[in-house]
Amino acid sequence: MTEDDPVDDDPLTDGLLTIGAFAARARLSAKALRLYDRLGLLAPARVDEATGYRYYRADQVERARLVALLRQLDMPLARIAEVLGAEAAGRLAGYWADVESRVAGQRTLAEYLRGRLSGRSSEMYEKFVIETVDVPAQVVITESRHTLADELPTWIGASFGRLEEAAREWAAARGRTWKTTVRAEPAARLAYTRITKAQVANPQILAAFEAVEQWMAGQGLEMAGPCREIYFADWDAAGPTDLVCDVAFPVR
Template sequence: MDGLMPIGAFARLARLTVKAVRHYDAEGLLAPAHVDPHSAYRYYRADQVRTATTIAVLRGMDVPLPVVREVLAAPDTDAVSSVLAREREKLREELARREEVLRNLDGLLRRPERVQYDVAITERDAQGVTGVSGVVRAASIDDDTGALWREACALTTSRTPLVAVFPLDLADEFETLVGLPGPASEGAHAVLPAGPWATTLHVGPYPELPMAYTALLEHVRERGHVPLGPVTETYLAGPDAVEAEDLVTRLAVALTP
């Protein structure tokens, strides 16, 4: 067959293993130019070597398969650059998240007392909260709540710490209110019920809040109380005033009377 080479010769020319070439075929990235109907032997053209090496380079950098397919299907170099630039931005954002996790872990190592929480149960009067509400995704709870917090900040000049009101049980998406506490009047967007509330204080980055919630709710359970909800976060020292390690957040959950 003129212009075609068997898979072994093709793999050698592309500096790949035969297994890798077969895998790229199985993934729909590099189909053979011809497959013998009797022997099932695969044959490739010389101009497919560049495609093979491109796949190998991208996969070697852990570029996802869908992105590799986009690169191979791109009509010109500008389109290729656009695809790779988009992937680079995603990696940059992921790296920033990873670096934040490392900083948080370093903070825990330096200050292990953060994971110890004192919980108090006190009686409260009914209280209103007036502010902005929106849908928060459980998978992006910090980012989405932060966006609501910034929106609420922009609407007030008060120095009173903002409060976020969450449901007791989280779903994939749920409504959250962030605003100023005040009287339980008809004009309030939400009214926090009167009665017993369990509270604790968290000092540190928001991604560590689940530890505080666990301590709070475990304290409630161990003492035979029943959480009623809602759950609130009061941002006593927010990201506009302090660094992540020094954020101060009061968590509270309403209990059944």
């Protein structure tokens, strides 16, 4: 005898479904139901203390099927617990917006990789205009952190406000602020290309870096320092086609 089809005459189970019968109605496996119980997604209506058998009410079938449908969206079980709570429709909309954003990024990356793997890299680079500029020595305020690539955009955006505040404090001669460093940057010649806000996203920005590198090689220029992204526009106010950033390499 298994938990799926227990045989007992307990009056407390009258009107309840065994886990096997409930699984059949919900179109789920008993194993999945045990997992959902463990995670707090779908608790049985009753668990027999002596045998451990689980029993469910018929009106729990709808929730079970809803969990199964959300799983078909590849939604993590932890996220399903949130969606099944308050403001379920709004939370589902937020999850799906994240999925579409991720898929759009993957689609763009796939197109970029197809270009590279098919030998069309040179065509991809032709859309970038590369120039050089001589930059005088200057004082810069910096903030450093080791971060993963996918965390970088969030950190860069958050650092803008801190660096702007640090610049105001430095200008007012109040010295260094938390986690920032003031240093002198020597004069340099930069090879750069100017890109739009839309091109800042991966992998478009990778193509911009590679385009500058390829141009440098063709011009016989050597890299004289770490590459950089130089933002010169109001990011929040800029539209997708507005120029916002220089992808640059110090050269000699």
